Amino acid sequence: MAAAVTIQNLSKSYGTVPAVKDVSFQVERGQIFGLLGPNGAGKTTTIRCLCTLAKPDSGSIDISGISVLEQPREARKRIGYVAQEVALDKILTGRELLELQAALYHIPKVEARQRIEVLLEVLDLHSYADKKTGTYSGGLKRRIDLAAGLLHQPEVLVLDEPTVGLDIESRVVVWDFLRQLRASGTTILLTSHYLEEVDALADRVGIIDRGLVIAEGTPSELKNQLGGDRIVLRIREFTPLSEAERAQQMLSELPFVQEAIVNATAANSLNLVVTPDRDVLMSIQQSLQSAGLPIFGISQSRPSLDDVYLAATGKTLLDAELAAASSRDLKAEQKQRMR
Ligand SMILES: Nc1ncnc2c1ncn2[C@@H]1O[C@H](COP(=O)(O)OP(=O)(O)OP(=O)(O)O)[C@@H](O)[C@H]1O
Numbered sequence: 001m002a003a004a005v006t007i008q009n010l011s012k013s014y015g016t017v018p019a020v021k022d023v024s025f026q027v028e029r030g031q032i033f034g035l036l037g038p039n040g041a042g043k044t045t046t047i048r049c050l051c052t053l054a055k056p057d058s059g060s061i062d063i064s065g066i067s068v069l070e071q072p073r074e075a076r077k078r079i080g081y082v083a084q085e086v087a088l089d090k091i092l093t094g095r096e097l098l099e100l101q102a103a104l105y106h107i108p109k110v111e112a113r114q115r116i117e118v119l120l121e122v123l124d125l126h127s128y129a130d131k132k133t134g135t136y137s138g139g140l141k142r143r144i145d146l147a148a149g150l151l152h153q154p155e156v157l158v159l160d161e162p163t164v165g166l167d168i169e170s171r172v173v174v175w176d177f178l179r180q181l182r183a184s185g186t187t188i189l190l191t192s193h194y195l196e197e198v199d200a201l202a203d204r205v206g207i208i209d210r211g212l213v214i215a216e217g218t219p220s221e222l223k224n225q226l227g228g229d230r231i232v233l234r235i236r237e238f239t240p241l242s243e244a245e246r247a248q249q250m251l252s253e254l255p256f257v258q259e260a261i262v263n264a265t266a267a268n269s270l271n272l273v274v275t276p277d278r279d280v281l282m283s284i285q286q287s288l289q290s291a292g293l294p295i296f297g298i299s300q301s302r303p304s305l306d307d308v309y310l311a312a313t314g315k316t317l318l319d320a321e322l323a324a325a326s327s328r329d330l331k332a333e334q335k336q337r338m339r
Pocket residue numbers: 014017018019020037038039040041042043044045046161328329332333334336337
């Protein structure tokens with residue numbers, strides 16, 4: 001059976017700006033696939049092409065074996081799209097908005113009413129359904145938007161940054177709901193620049209950077225490829241460089257230390273990559289003690305998706321976001337998208 005989503009060699013430029021250079025990935029049925037990357041990486045452009053809202057320059061996109069480019073209407077029936085910016089009509093109530101949406105999808109009235117009731121129930125929206133959406137909080141708007149994207153019972157739900165700007169409580173409600181949806185068989189493709197969101201939800205992750213997928217796999221596969229655990233060690237609050245280098249030299253000789261780097265931007269702390277073992281911290285402490293060096297702080301962690309991104313691009317997600325933010329004209333992009 002064909003995968004729920006297959007994207008092959010997708011590329012798309014806006015004028016001279018290459019938004020997506022060469023993106024390929026597959027989403028299997030009933031899975032949550034997270035497309036992770038900093039702002040400006042090409043996530044929105046990829047899913048706008050998938051949802052028939054933008055025309056690719058080249059490449060192919062299939063939904064359950066149906067070509068999005070050749071049979072856009074057929075493909076659209078199978079997709080529910082929840083965009084990044086919520087465009088609710090403020091004077092309608094939540095229920096009216098869903099009724100309007102159901103009519104746009106040509107869902108018969110009785111059936112629409114039943115589906116709306118179910119969605120209001122599962123998204124915990126009943127007490128707000130008859131209030132105007134103009135009065136809704138960000139979290140409520142997001143939930144109504146989710147309900148709208150699900151009304152026609154799509155095979156594939158596509159969400160662009162589903163929890164951006166939401167408080168923690170609303171984020172957890174959305175996460176739980178997406179897990180329930182997956183359990184009931186819906187395939188979900190979401191974009192996010194939140195590492196913890198993708199880590200918590202996705203069965204598979206594609207990391208996208210400057211229009212290219214630079215890594216793909218399950219979150220644990222990607223982290224395991226990086227090898228050992230991470231240790232951050234601070235000898236003193238501000239360690240003199242000579243002392244940090246002495247510790248670096250000494251710790252590099254320990255059999256379980258794969259890598260030891262002095263981080264000059266964090267008060268000469270040491271970043272170690274180690275083979276995971278129960279006695280690692282203890283051995284480091286003993287070595288430092290025998291060399292007469294103190295410990296101000298030490299912590300051990302498994303590699304995160306940020307480490308995966310760092311290993312692939314040489315920068316952290318946050319650094320990439322800051323770099324992208326300074327070079328974009330969001331108003332101009334918005335205008336061009338509306339055309
Ligand atoms: N309508 C547009 N006109 C011109 N350039 C655009 C337009 N949309 C996106 N871009 C550019 O294409 C690149 C990819 O943008 P895209 O919106 O796909 O990234 P993203 O990863 O989804 O980030 P965000 O979540 O901030 O939208 C960026 O360099 C961006 O500046």
